[in-house]
Amino acid sequence: MSTFKAPKGTYDLIPPVSATYLAVREAIAAPLRRSGYGYVETPGFEDVNLFARGVGESTDIVTKEMYAFETKGGDRLALRPEGTASVLRAALEANLHKQGNLPVKLWYSGSYYRYERPQKGRYRHFSQVGAEAIGSEDPALDAELIILADEAYRSLGLRNFRILLNSLGDKECRPVYREALQDFLRGLDLDEDTLRRAEINPLRVLDDKREAVQKQLVGAPLLRDHLCDACKAYHEEVRALITAAGVVFEDDPKLVRGLDYYTRTTFEFVHDGLGSQSAVGGGGRYDGLSEMIGGPALPSVGWALGVDRTVLALEAEGVALDLPSATSVFAVALGEEARRILFGKVTELRRAGIAADFSFGGKGLKGSMKDANRSGARLTVVAGERDLAEGVVQLKDMESGEQRAVALDGLLDAVRAELA
DSSP, X not given: OOSOOOOTTOOOXXXXXXXXXXXXXXXXXHHHHTTTOEEOOOOSEEEHHHHHHHTOTTSHIIIIIXXXXXXXXXXXXXXXXXXXXXXXXXXXHTTGGGSSOOSEEEEEEEEEEOOOOOBTTBOSEEEEEXXXXXXXXXXXXXXXXXXXXXXXXXXXXXXXXXXXXEEOOOTTTHHHHHHHHHHHHHTSOOOHHHHHHHHHOTHHHHTOOOHHHHHHTTTOOOGGGGOOHHHHHHHHHHHHHHXXXXXXXXXXXXXXXXXXXXXXXXXXXXXXXXXXXXXXXXXXXXXXXHHHTTOOOOOEEEEEEXXXXXXXXXXXXXXXXXXXXXXXXXXXXXSHHHHHXXXXXXXXXXXXXXXXXXXXXXXXXXXXXXXXHHHTOSEEEEEOHHHHHTTEEEEEETTTXXXXXXXXXXXXXXXXXXXX
């Protein structure tokens, strides 16, 4: 046993499970790459104020969950708790919005960190794939991102997820709703912290998961009843576009997101097979975030999908991904001369794009064949001194058990034919 263990609330990704995570990341990213989104990667830590301003100082993420620290040089930094603020900061710093091609379309993948009570589906270190379309106010862009996320999940074989959709209004109509909601909340029997949150950002109270709070929220004013005409028209266009694309969704007038920067379109992907941690992803429009962090007005929209939660959703539905074998050919050499020659052949196979591995450590035929079985290889190449003297190797089909001699100089062609 090692002296050290992974920190509480974190996990290690190791084979064979890690192959599923990689496949999920690839499936989520594939529709984005086909739609003009370029890859961006940001540091694992940022100025703590980036998140305080963007995510919101009243959010649990900033007040309770952020891993913040001071460097030796006196800088206040935080491990990134989410991706949007970092990606927008990177786009602004690189002046991508000034290159004349708006929206700037970016996708990313990485680890994020929040200090939360660990439970199944909720970790202190978690993985997400996200997408951001920066610099354009267009309902078609909101619809595009919802459609791409739906496509990604369906490509994985998921079927039992739901899309919840709502509008949070904008700077014109949100203040009217905010005042009506605050008046309602002030009349409830809420604890001091919740009342304080209601004064800073009352929408955050609607997102409170405690049953005692939710019971009191019955009859709370709904944002949809306070939307201005422009927000109503915008939202109806988003709904019409995703409906025309055949994407099924549910209107949820109580849906709010846990981050302060959202405006207008907001959506969430939920899976009922995951228990209390049912959200597998979500996002929305954040037209004012650029200005919050010191940039110009850049209306934008985006989402983040949880890789961990998506894997749990696959397990809940009993979906097994069709993953390619890590090794197609395994080479077993008997004798030093055979080791040198077969090692060269393995290199040749790899350069030809064939996944190949080698029996290292001089284990002998029995031990090496056990390695071949464990590798999952479809074919095993075995050669000893007698085979090489005849200019052949033995090619064994690990599924049928059939074995035949093939010319050493024709091994690549023989392997290609078997794997075709």
